[in-house]
Every structure is written in structure tokens, then in C-alpha cells.
Amino acid sequence: MADARGSGQYEVMLFALVLLLTIVFIASILAWAGNGPARPDGLRGWIRARGPGLLLLPVAMSAAVMAGGAHGLIPAELGIAFLLIVLGPKLAAKLVPFGVFGLAIFGVMLANMYHGGFTNRVQYLFVHAGPGIWGTRPVLAEAVVLFVVGLWLLLRLDARGAGLVRALGARWLGSGRRGVSGAHALLLIPVVGLVMQLLGPGNWFGIQSIDGLDAALIDLAMAMAALVLIFRSRAWAATVAAAGLLVLGTYGWLIAAFWPAVPGFSYAFSDLANSSTPSPLWTDALEGSVLLALGLWLAPRVTRHHLADLPDPELAARARQLAQRVQTLTKTRHEAVDTAAAELRRIERDLHDGAQARLVALGMSLRAAERMFASNPEAALALVTEAKETSSRALADLRDLVRGIYPPVLADRGLADAVRALALDTPLHTELDIDLPGEVERPVGAAVYFAIAEALTNAVRHSGARIVRVHLSHSGPGGPGTGTLRAEVTDDGAGGADPGRGTGLAGVERRLSTFDGILAVSSPPGGPTIVVIEVPCALSSAKTSIY
Amino acid sequence: MRVVIGEDLYLLREGLVRLLTAHDFEIAAAVGTAPELTAALVEQRPDVGIVDVRMPPNNTDDGLRAALRARQQVPGLPVLVLSQYVEQLYARELLADQAGGVGYLLKDRVFNDDQFTGAIRTVAAGGTVLDPEVVNKLMIRHSRTEPVARLTAREREVLGLMAEGRTNVAIAQRLFVTEKAVSKHAASIFAKLDLAPSDDDNRRVLAVLAYLESLPGWNPYRDGR
Numbered sequence: 001m002a003d004a005r006g007s008g009q010y011e012v013m014l015f016a017l018v019l020l021l022t023i024v025f026i027a028s029i030l031a032w033a034g035n036g037p038a039r040p041d042g043l044r045g046w047i048r049a050r051g052p053g054l055l056l057l058p059v060a061m062s063a064a065v066m067a068g069g070a071h072g073l074i075p076a077e078l079g080i081a082f083l084l085i086v087l088g089p090k091l092a093a094k095l096v097p098f099g100v101f102g103l104a105i106f107g108v109m110l111a112n113m114y115h116g117g118f119t120n121r122v123q124y125l126f127v128h129a130g131p132g133i134w135g136t137r138p139v140l141a142e143a144v145v146l147f148v149v150g151l152w153l154l155l156r157l158d159a160r161g162a163g164l165v166r167a168l169g170a171r172w173l174g175s176g177r178r179g180v181s182g183a184h185a186l187l188l189i190p191v192v193g194l195v196m197q198l199l200g201p202g203n204w205f206g207i208q209s210i211d212g213l214d215a216a217l218i219d220l221a222m223a224m225a226a227l228v229l230i231f232r233s234r235a236w237a238a239t240v241a242a243a244g245l246l247v248l249g250t251y252g253w254l255i256a257a258f259w260p261a262v263p264g265f266s267y268a269f270s271d272l273a274n275s276s277t278p279s280p281l282w283t284d285a286l287e288g289s290v291l292l293a294l295g296l297w298l299a300p301r302v303t304r305h306h307l308a309d310l311p312d313p314e315l316a317a318r319a320r321q322l323a324q325r326v327q328t329l330t331k332t333r334h335e336a337v338d339t340a341a342a343e344l345r346r347i348e349r350d351l352h353d354g355a356q357a358r359l360v361a362l363g364m365s366l367r368a369a370e371r372m373f374a375s376n377p378e379a380a381l382a383l384v385t386e387a388k389e390t391s392s393r394a395l396a397d398l399r400d401l402v403r404g405i406y407p408p409v410l411a412d413r414g415l416a417d418a419v420r421a422l423a424l425d426t427p428l429h430t431e432l433d434i435d436l437p438g439e440v441e442r443p444v445g446a447a448v449y450f451a452i453a454e455a456l457t458n459a460v461r462h463s464g465a466r467i468v469r470v471h472l473s474h475s476g477p478g479g480p481g482t483g484t485l486r487a488e489v490t491d492d493g494a495g496g497a498d499p500g501r502g503t504g505l506a507g508v509e510r511r512l513s514t515f516d517g518i519l520a521v522s523s524p525p526g527g528p529t530i531v532v533i534e535v536p537c538a539l540s541s542a543k544t545s546i547y
Numbered sequence: 548m549r550v551v552i553g554e555d556l557y558l559l560r561e562g563l564v565r566l567l568t569a570h571d572f573e574i575a576a577a578v579g580t581a582p583e584l585t586a587a588l589v590e591q592r593p594d595v596g597i598v599d600v601r602m603p604p605n606n607t608d609d610g611l612r613a614a615l616r617a618r619q620q621v622p623g624l625p626v627l628v629l630s631q632y633v634e635q636l637y638a639r640e641l642l643a644d645q646a647g648g649v650g651y652l653l654k655d656r657v658f659n660d661d662q663f664t665g666a667i668r669t670v671a672a673g674g675t676v677l678d679p680e681v682v683n684k685l686m687i688r689h690s691r692t693e694p695v696a697r698l699t700a701r702e703r704e705v706l707g708l709m710a711e712g713r714t715n716v717a718i719a720q721r722l723f724v725t726e727k728a729v730s731k732h733a734a735s736i737f738a739k740l741d742l743a744p745s746d747d748d749n750r751r752v753l754a755v756l757a758y759l760e761s762l763p764g765w766n767p768y769r770d771g772r
Contacts, residue, residue, distance in 0.1 A: 392655045399632050408632050412601070412608035417636060424635040427688045 242302045245295030252288020328516075336514040339507070347401065354397035362390045406446055415445040419452055419472055419487075426456045428468050428491075435473040438539030440485055444515050448487055448533060451508045451519060455489035455531040458504065463493025463529055474539050487533040495527030505531075548671060551593040552577040553584035553610055554629075555602045559654075563597065566657065570664045581609035588617035588624060595648075595671040600630040600637065611637055622646055625670045629654050633681045635688075642675065650676040650712075669712050675752040676712035685710065697739050705732040712752055 369383035402408065410418035416436045423430040440448070452470060459468045468491040476483030509519040517535030550572045554560040557579075564577050576587040580603045588596045596617065602610035614626045625648035628641060633653055641649045650670040656678065657663050666676045686707055698706065701722075708718045715733065719726040733751075737743070 388658050392658060395631075395653075395655050403632065408601075409634050409636060412611075413636075421634045421636040424639075424688070425684055 238298060238305075239302045242295055242298040245291045246299060247295075249288045249290075249292025249295050252291060253285060254288075328513075332510075332513045332516075335510045339510055339514075343405075347405065350397070350401050350404075354401065355394045358390050358394035358397065362387050362394065365390065406442075407449060410442075410445060410449050414439045415449060416472065418445070418449050419470060422449070422453055422456060423470060426460060426468065428456075428460055429466060430456075431467065431469045433469070433471045433473075436539070437474070438541050440474075440537050440539060444485065444517075444535055444537045447508075447511045447515060447517065448485060448535060451512060451531075451533045452487050452489060454504045454508045455533075458497065458531075459489065459491040459493060459529065462497060463491045463495070463527070465491035465493030465527075465529075467492050474537075476539065482536070482538055485533075485535045485537050485539075489531040489533075491527070491529050493527050493529055494525075495523045495529050496525040497521060497523035497529050548595070548668070549573045549575045549591070549593045550667070551575050551584070551587045551591050551596045553579075553581070553587070553596065553598040553602060553613065555579045555599060555606075555610075559599075563657070566660055567597075567664075567667075570660065572664075572667070580604060581613040584610060584613040585617050588614070588626075589620050592621060592624070595625040595627055595667055597627050597629065597667070599654075600628060608637070611640070615640065618644065618646070623648050623673070625673065626650070627652065627667055627670045627676070629657070633678045635681055635684055638677055638681050647673045647675055651681060652676065652678045653680060666712070674712050677710055677752075679707070679711055682707045682710045698736060702732050702736050702739070705729060706736050709733070709736075710752055 365383045365387040369380040369387065372380040372383065407418055407421075409421040413421075414436075416434050419434060420432060423432050439445070452472075456468060456470070459465050468489065471488040471490075472486070474483055474485050505519065505521065512519055512533065512535060515535050515537065517533065520532045520534075521529070522532075523529040548571075550567055552560060552563050552567075552574060554563060554577070560577050560579065564574050567574060575591040575593045578584050578587050582604070584596075584598065584602065587593075596614060598610045598614045600608050600611045602613070611628060614628060618624050618626060622644070623646040626641070627650035628637070629652055630637075631654055633651060638651050641651055648670055650666050652663075652666060656666070669676050686703055704722065705718055708721060713721065715726050715729045719729045722729070
């Protein structure tokens with residue numbers, strides 16, 4: 001295909017392909033990593049849903065080009081990538097960072113092979129058909145980008161990827177966090193030195209040779225740069241060092257393995273690109289081994305350090321939940337305190353204007369009767385009779401007050417019987433369906449009782465209903481000790497009730513929210529009106545008499 | 548007439564003892580807890596037991612339960628239940644055995660000792676006395692339902708007083724009408740409610756209640772408790 005590759009048409013096609021892939025690649029990263037809400041049906045939503053898998057595209061493409069050249073195979077590889085995307089975005093997401101990493105390393109190696117004289121192999125460098133006026137620079141730039149992206153993906157993946165990295169890390173490293181010190185980062189020096197030898201100005205700018213002094217100066221300069229990096233972020237400096245050590249160590253071994261097998265391959269660590277006196281192979285193997293050992297020693301530490309910073313997706317979700325919970329609790333606690341205070345004020349007022357006032361009147365009547373007892377017994381008797389009536393009224397006041405605080409039937413019999421009593425006092429045809437195998441906690445019982453009472457009152461007052469049904473049940477999906485208490489009040493009235501308008505239901509809702517309970521009203525015009533109350537709560541065993 | 552009193556509050560218990568002694572009742576026992584009450588009712592077999600709903604040991608409706616238990620052991624044992632509040636639910640439980648001899652009054656009614664002792668005697672004689680407040684609630688509840696709605700205001704009033712356990716004579720006095728007029732109202736009520744007329748006061752009350760009970764929505768035990 002050499003002739004085709006030379007044609008302008010082919011170049012344009014490749015260029016368009018690279019452009020397209022780059023756009024898709026960047027778009028999917030942006031879409032995936034973006035924090036903004038995405039409509040699930042929109043393009044962005046689609047990309048986000050498939051995002052991790054889309055990242056496979058450049059990987060698959062590059063792999064295809066490297067494996068088979070930039071022809072025939074591309075559609076097949078694209079098909080495989082899409083298949084992976086559609087079948088398993090999760091699996092794809094887990095493979096991506098490793099693929100990206102692999103490509104980055106491969107790109108560096110191929111670039112060096114090119115400088116080592118293997119120009120015929122370099123035609124497979126990514127999607128670039130061969131070195132043009134830019135030399136291997138685009139390939140190296142792409143490798144660097146891929147490397148950074150792979151690293152970023154590994155360390156900043158969302159729930160899916162991070163879960164895998166975390167799981168692997170946990171198995172590999174055990175638990176616990178150890179710090180990364182500046183000393184670790186100093187390992188950058190040999191890395192920088194070697195990288196500069198391999199990829200440095202000598203190769204980059206086409207300089208034919210760099211002698212020992214140049215190399216030492218470059219090493220020193222880059223080490224200084226590394227130290228600057230260290231002061232900015234030791235962790236990242238150490239990370240780069242670890243990655244470099246691993247790559248270069250592997251590279252050393254590859255050289256030792258490749259050189260004898262590949263005719264004309266004369267490139268090695270200790271030599272510069274175009275040195276004519278290669279050192280013995282064992283030096284590369286030794287150097288590779290040392291670098292690998294250092295890399296293997298450093299990598300776990302670096303990884304552990306980053307893992308500790310990496311948000312555990314489960315923990316993060318839990319933290320969000322807890323934050324929300326705290327917000328809810330703060331709100332409901334304020335409301336509960338306010339409600340309780342208002343309730344106490346009401347009780348105080350009722351007592352003051354009701355029973356207390358009547359008792360004062362009672363005392364006054366009795367005192368007056370006492371004074372008239374001798375002089376005017378008949379009038380005294382009338383006053384005593386009046387006093388008696390006043391005390392009756394005081395009792396009635398207190399009775400009403402007590403009912404509003406905590407209904408006696410509820411105290412005596414619990415929620416089920418209290419609701420039965422409520423139904424009996426409702427001047428409507430009331431059907432009950434109560435399935436409560438145990439008793440709920442008193443405060444919850446009271447809140448639900450008053451909620452049902454309010455719903456029944458509304459049904460009587462506003463709906464014009466003929467029949468009202470009360471359904472009370474408890475379901476415990478979470479095993480013993482947990483569950484949900486559910487009450488449903490349905491009337492066959494005219495409907496059209498606005499739950500936002502009445503203060504009664506709003507108060508009830510506030511009271512329920514203290515127990516994480518909810519109240520929902522459905523009241524379409526024409527009815528029926530359905531009031532649903534749900535409170536998470538446990539049921540204790542049914543109340544039994546002790547004698 | 549022998550009476551057993553179950554009331555946990557000392558002041559009220561002593562007050563009741565003093566009141567009833569003054570009206571020539573014989574106090575067979577005056578106890579303060581539910582287990583003692585059951586025992587006293589069963590052992591003493593009084594003419595009537597006067598029982599507070601809320602009593603130790605649980606301080607819920609122990610007194611009521613004790614009375615119901617005693618009536619299970621001594622069927623038809625007359626019991627007058629007193630409470631700071633009245634509930635149709637409890638009234639229905641007391642009337643459930645259809646044996647009569649049941650009273651259910653607010654404690655305030657003690658203030659009117661004549662009416663109160665009258666109620667005790669009615670209950671002791673096997674009659675039924677319900678507190679006007681319970682009767683009111685019954686009437687409110689059923690005023691919307693046919694065919695109670697067909698009753699005139701006066702007839703409803705008479706029906707209420709009948710449910711309170713009053714005789715035609717007492718109702719006539721209360722409403723300032725002749726006894727004959729009350730009889731006429733009663734006959735009209737029975738006709739409208741399809742009840743067979745009866746001379747027996749207790750049966751009359753029970754018939755009325757049974758009728759109200761049979762109305763849809765009245766029976767709170769339809770859920771199979």
C-alpha cells in the first residue's frame with residue numbers, strides 16, 4: 001500500500017480520520033467528566049452514558065493502525081470498539097486507561113526505533129503514516145498526551161474505573177496510607193537523565209551526538225526542573241518518577257531481548273542515538289533491572305498515596321447522603337422545636353382562657369355563696385349551682401385540651417383502636433381496613449393519628465363525600481425492627497383539594513417530617529381525594545395486659 | 548344496694564364513698580387497682596360496680612378491661628363506668644354482650660348526685676345509661692345517614708334521651724311535654740327505624756343502639772379484629 005500511502009487522497013483521509021477521532025475523544029472526556037446535568041435523552045446524555053466506552057475509540061483505532069496498518073482493518077476495529085461500547089461500557093471503561101497507557105509506551109518505543117534506524121516500522125506509528133517534516137514529534141506528543149490521559153483516568157476515574165483501581169490497589173497494597181516524601185521524588189533524576197538521553201535534544205533536534213558532558217549537563221538541568229516540580233508536588237514528581245522507572249526498566253530489558261534478534265538494531269541505554277560503539281547488552285539488562293526494581297519499589301507507594309486521595313465512590317455517595325440528611329434533620333429539628341413551642345403556647349393560652357379562668361370564677365362564686373349563706377340561703381344555693389356548672393365547663397375545657405395534646409384512647413389502646421374511635425366520631429360512612437400486628441412508638445402514633453384526624457376532618461368539611469375509607473398498615477421489608485407505617489384516607493367527594501392551601505395539612509406534614517414521614521395528597525377535580533401518610537417506623541409487639 | 552368502687556385516685560374514691568354512703572348505698576369494697584377490682588367484682592357480686600376507666604397497673608384502660616373481664620365471669624354483672632372522657636368505641640365494647648346493666652358516664656355527672664344515683668339504680672336494675680356526650684356523637688354521626696335523617700328534630704331528641712336510658716316519664720319531664728306525647732314520638736321513631744316497639748327500657752335502648760350499629764359504617768370491627 002506504499003503507493004496509496006503516498007497519495008494526497010490518502011493523507012487527507014487519514015487527516016480527517018485523526019481529526020474526527022480527536023474530536024470524539026475530547027468530546028467524550030469532556031462529556032463524561034463534566035459535572036453539569038445532562039438530559040438523558042440528549043446527545044450529551046448519550047455520550048455520558050456511553051462515555052467510558054467511547055474512550056475506547058482512539059485506543060482501538062491506534063491499536064488497529066499499529067497492528068495492521070492504516071487500511072482495510074479500520075472498519076473491523078471500529079466495529080469491535082462500538083461493540084464493546086454497546087455491550088459493556090463498564091468493561092470498556094476499565095480497559096481504557098490501560099489501553100491508553102500501553103499506547104503511550106508503545107509510541108515512545110516506536111519513536112526511538114525510528115531514531116534507531118527502523119524507519120520502515122515507524123510507518124505504523126499511531127495513525128501517522130510516517131515521519132514528515134515534523135519527524136517523530138507528533139507521535140511523541142501524542143504519546144505524552146496519552147500518557148497523561150491514562151494517568152488521569154487511572155487516578156481520577158469516576159465510580160466505575162475508580163472502583164477497579166481501588167480494588168486492585170487494595171489487593172496489591174493492602175490498606176493504609178504512607179506518605180510520599182521528597183526523597184522518593186529524587187528518583188526522577190535518573191529517569192530524567194535517561195529520558196533525555198533517549199528522547200532528548202539529541203534526538204529531538206536531530207543532533208548527531210551528545211558527548212558525556214552534554215548529557216551530564218542535561219541531567220543536571222532536568223534534575224533541577226524536577227526539584228522545582230518536587231516543591232510544587234512531591235507526590236506528582238514521585239509518580240512521574242515511578243512511571244518513568246517502570247517504562248525505562250522495561251525498555252532496558254526489551255533492548256537486551258531485541259537487539260540480537262533484530263538486524264541493525266543498535267540502540268541502547270548507555271549509548272546515544274547514533275553512537276557507533278554500542279555497549280554490551282548486559283549493561284542494558286542490568287540498568288533495566290535496577291530501574292525496574294526502583295520503579296516497582298516506588299510505584300506502590302505512589303499509588304497508595306494517590307489512592308488515599310482518590311474519592312471512594314461509595315464513600316462519596318454516602319457523604320452526599322449524610323450531608324443531605326444533616327440538612328433535613330436541621331430543618332425538621334427546627335420545625336419540631338417551633339411546633340412544640342407553638343403547641344406549648346397554645347396549651348398555655350387554652351389553660352389561661354379556659355380552665356384557669358373558670359376556676360377563678362368558681363372560687364369567686366363559692367366565696368360569694370359563703371358570704372350569702374346566712375343572709376340569703378336561696379341566692380347562695382343558686383351561686384353554688386352556678387359554681388358546679390362552671391366546674392363542669394372547666395372539666396370539659398380540660399378534656400378538649402387533653403384530646404388535642406394526646407388523645408386518651410391513643411394512650412389507652414394504641415393507634416389501631418384510636419383510629420377506630422376516630423372513625424366512630426366521624427359523621428360519615430367510614431370503612432376501616434386496619435392491619436397493624438403491633439404497636440408503633442407513641443410520638444409516631446400521635447403524629448399519624450392527628451394526620452388521619454385532619455384528613456377525616458377535611459373529608460367531612462370540604463369534600464361532600466359520602467364514604468371515606470381509612471387503610472392503615474405496616475410493611476417491614478427490612479426485617480424485624482424496621483418498616484413503613486402507611487395510612488391512606490380516601491373519600492368519594494368532589495376532589496380538587498389543594499394541599500398547599502390548608503394550614504392543617506401543612507402542620508401535619510411538618511409534624512410527620514420530624515419522623516421522616518411524608519404526606520401526599522391526590523385530589524383531582526371530581527375526586528376521589530386520597531391522602532397518603534407514610535412514616536418509617538418499627539412495630540413493637542402488640543400490647544398485652546399484664547394481669 | 549351493694550356497690551364495689553374501683554377508682555385509683557384517693558380523693559375521688561373517698562368522695563364517691565362519701566357520696567354513695569350518704570345516699571344509703573352499701574360500699575362492699577373500694578379498691579384502687581384493676582386486678583383488685585376484678586377480684587372484688589367477682590367475689591363480692593355487688594348490685595353494681597362503679598369503675599374508673601384509667602387505673603393501675605398500666606394506667607391505660609385497665610379499669611374498663613377489669614370490668615369487661617368481670618362481666619365475662621359473672622354475665623350481666625351491672626357495671627357503671629366513669630371516665631374523664633367518653634368514647635363511642637368503649638361504649639360499644641361495654642354493650643357488646645347485649646346483657647344490659649351497663650352505664651358509661653363522664654365523671655362530671657357525679658356532680659348531680661340525684662341523676663348520678665338514679666343512673667346507678669337504672670344500671671343495677673339491668674338498664675343501660677349512656678352519657679349524653681356519647682349519645683350526641685351517635686346522633687351527629689348518624690344524622691347524615693338515612694333513615695335517621697327522616698326523624699324530626701324532636702324525635703331525634705327523644706331518641707337521644709332513650710339512648711341515655713331514660714324512661715318515657717323522665718323524657719316527658721325533661722322535654723316539658725306529656726308522657727303521651729313522648730309515647731307518640733317513640734312510636735313514630737320505632738316506625739321510621741323499623742324497630743318493634745317495646746316497653747322494657749333497657750331493651751328499648753339496646754334496640755336503638757343495635758339499629759345504629761347495623762348501619763353501614765357503624766361497626767368498627769369489620770376489619771376482623
